[in-house]
Amino acid sequence: MQSEFHTLGTFEFPADVQIIKAKLESEGIPVFLRDEATINSDPLISSAIGGVKLQVYSSDWERAKQIYDEVRNYATDAEGNPIVCPNCKAMKSEIYYSRRNVFYKLFPFFESKKYKCLQCNFITKPTK
Known part of the structure; x- marks a missing residue:
């Protein structure tokens, strides 16, 4: 079965996403950080490519959104x-x-x- 990723949020730098990533993973939700390696190699292009995208499986979307809304700034x-x-x-x-x-x-x-x-x-x- 093929699962689809959905973007939960975007962050300017990879360090900004680590806390919410850890929180979601501690709740058993797998997380994928799109463009993390690219921005780690050249942080100045973050705004050009839209930052790091925090993505979760579509099956985990509702639960992940609820957790994200509780802890976000x-x-x-x-x-x-x-x-x-x-x-x-x-x-x-x-x-x-x-x-x-x-x-x-x-x-x-x-x-x-x-x-x-x-x-x-x-x-x-x-x-x-």
């Missing part, structure tokens, strides 16, 4: 306060980059930071 502002979604008022947002044109794909560090609400998928720019 959500986006915070400069003072350490959680980013509040202006649409649904949830405090579960993550940094989001659209990379819609070739310039931002080649030079992702020039794109302005946005936040994506994980509850309603609303995308907003940070307030200063």
Whole structure:
């Protein structure tokens, strides 16, 4: 039987994913880190290839997502306060980059930071 992997999350550096990987494996969920070796060999290309992808089997997706949501960090502002979604008022947002044109794909560090609400998928720019 062939199983399919699904990406649970992406991380800029391989070290960032190790805690959640260990937590999932301790719960009996096999984990695959896509592009980990590539980024370990050249960390500067992480944003160009989309970072390290934490992947789990489709059969473990629901349980892995629940564990991941319990231990993950959500986006915070400069003072350490959680980013509040202006649409649904949830405090579960993550940094989001659209990379819609070739310039931002080649030079992702020039794109302005946005936040994506994980509850309603609303995308907003940070307030200063």
